[in-house]
Amino acid sequence: MSEIYQIERHRPRPRHPEWLKIRLANSPDYARVKGLVDRHQLHTVCQEARCPNMGECWSRGTATFMILGDICTRSCGFCAVKTGRPIGLDLDEPRRVADAVAKMHIRHAVITSVNRDELADGGASIFAMTIREIRKRVPECKVEVLIPDFQGDEAALKIVFDARPDVLNHNVETVPRLYPTVRPQADYQQSLNVLQRAKQAGLLTKSGLMVGLGEEADEVYDLLRDLYEHGVDIVTIGQYLQPTPNHLPIVRYVHPEEFERYREFGMRLGFKHVESGPLVRSSYHAEEHVK
Numbered sequence: 001m002s003e004i005y006q007i008e009r010h011r012p013r014p015r016h017p018e019w020l021k022i023r024l025a026n027s028p029d030y031a032r033v034k035g036l037v038d039r040h041q042l043h044t045v046c047q048e049a050r051c052p053n054m055g056e057c058w059s060r061g062t063a064t065f066m067i068l069g070d071i072c073t074r075s076c077g078f079c080a081v082k083t084g085r086p087i088g089l090d091l092d093e094p095r096r097v098a099d100a101v102a103k104m105h106i107r108h109a110v111i112t113s114v115n116r117d118e119l120a121d122g123g124a125s126i127f128a129m130t131i132r133e134i135r136k137r138v139p140e141c142k143v144e145v146l147i148p149d150f151q152g153d154e155a156a157l158k159i160v161f162d163a164r165p166d167v168l169n170h171n172v173e174t175v176p177r178l179y180p181t182v183r184p185q186a187d188y189q190q191s192l193n194v195l196q197r198a199k200q201a202g203l204l205t206k207s208g209l210m211v212g213l214g215e216e217a218d219e220v221y222d223l224l225r226d227l228y229e230h231g232v233d234i235v236t237i238g239q240y241l242q243p244t245p246n247h248l249p250i251v252r253y254v255h256p257e258e259f260e261r262y263r264e265f266g267m268r269l270g271f272k273h274v275e276s277g278p279l280v281r282s283s284y285h286a287e288e289h290v291k
Contacts, residue, residue: 016253017253019255019256019278020239020241020253020278020279064110064111064112064146064282064283064286065097065100065101065109065110065111065112065130066081066112066113066114067093067094067097067111067112067113067123067126067127067130068086068089068090068093068113068114068116068123068126069086069090069114069116070082070114071083071084071085071086071114072084072086072114072115073085073086073114073115073116073117073118074115074117074185074186075184075185076173076182076183076184076185076186077181077182077183077184077247077248078173078174078182078210078213078240078243078247078248079243079247080243080244080247081114085118086114086116086118089119089123089126091126091129093126093130094126094129094130094132094133095133097109097111097130097133097134098130098133098134098136098137098138099137101134101137101138101141102137102138106138106141107140107141107142107287108141108142108144108286108287108290109134109138109141109142109143109144110144110145110146110282110283110286111127111130111131111134111143111144111145111146112145112146112147112282112283113126113127113146113147113148114148115148115185116148117151117185121150121153121155121156121159122148122150122151122153122156123148124147124150124156124157124159124160125159127145127147127159127160127163128159128160128162128163131143131145131160131163131164131165132163142166142167142287142290143165143166143167144165144166144167144169144206144283144286144290145160145165145167145168145169146169146170146171146282146283147160147168147169147170147194148170149170149186149187149190149191149194150194151190152187152190152193152194154197157194157197157198158201161197161198161201161203164203165203166204166290167203167204167205167206167234167286167289167290168195168198168201168203168204168205168206169205169206169207169208169234169282170191170194170195170198170205170206170207171191171207171208171209171282172188172191172192172207172208172209172223172227173186173208173209173210174209174210174213174215175209175215175216175219175220175222175223176188176219176223177215177219178213178214178215181248182213182248191207192226192227192230193230195207195227195230195231195232196230196231198231199230199231199232199233200231204233204234204290205231205232205233205234206232206233206234206235206236206282206289207227207232207234207235207236208235208236208237208238208280208281208282209223209235209236209237210237210238210239210240211237211238211239211240211254211258211259211262212239212240212250212251212252212253212254213240213248213250213251214251217258217261220237220262221262221265224262224265224266224269224271225269227271228266228269228270228271232271233271233272233273234271234272234273234274234275234289234290235266235271235273235274235275235276236274236275236276236280236281236282236284236289237259237262237263237266237274237275237276237277237280238276238277238278238279238280238281238284239253239254239278239279239280253278254278256277256278259276259277259278259280260276262274262276263275263276273289275288275289
């Protein structure tokens with residue numbers, strides 16, 4: 001961890017601007033979804049990553065499931081998911097996820113995971129099993145996967161690609177200059193290569209990034225060009241929100257007008273869809289991205 005990060009991370013967080021209003025999670029549908037998740041002993045990225053849209057999405061009866069446990073082998077500076085040494089592998093998890101998808105009447109399921117770098121295939125086989133279980137239980141359900149980079153392992157990627165998810169998502173998260181502090185155990189070019197391989201496999205591809213971490217606008221435009229040149233179809237752009245004082249500080253709040261400029265630029269490049277706004281996250285309105 002850099003000395004600058006050690007000094008800056010405890011800087012007082014700036015007050016949220018007026019346009020960052022988060023809906024509280026208090027509806028009956030929210031309680032129903034939470035009950036299903038708890039009963040099936042599942043993890044959701046909504047909870048683990050402290051997503052600001054959890055109240056809205058759960059109230060609509062949707063959730064993003066996080067497989068492979070709740071302990072990540074990496075320590076990204078922006079992420080609230082626990083870091084450590086995972087133990088074991090839950091082979092029954094794909095069945096329980098599919099059961100929850102059926103009971104929640106989900107028509108577009110999003111499946112993501114922690115990084116499991118200690119596993120030979122990085123957990124790719126569990127992704128594939130989950131896709132197949134959902135298809136078997138709810139054939140009409142679209143399945144979107146938000147995968148880690150699997151350390152660039154082609155065999156692991158092929159396992160997921162061969163399961164033919166409806167959308168293959170892998171987030172670049174930030175501009176390459178900020179990778180040493182934001183994604184210290186990842187590689188920007190490797191992430192681009194993952195997306196390019198998914199496109200070459202004939203999949204609908206998606207990626208996302210956060211702004212407000214210290215990037216310049218020109219760097220965001222260059223990143224969008226890189227994504228387009230590597231075959232990405234759908235892009236999500238949202239405001240970084242510091243989950244705890246121990247995570248990277250917010251450098252600035254990006255105004256909605258700037259998000260709109262990024263969206264317009266992306267659409268001019270040729271992306272099929274660009275979702276860009278302060279509260280946008282990878283799976284926010286995911287069902288709308290593929291229409």
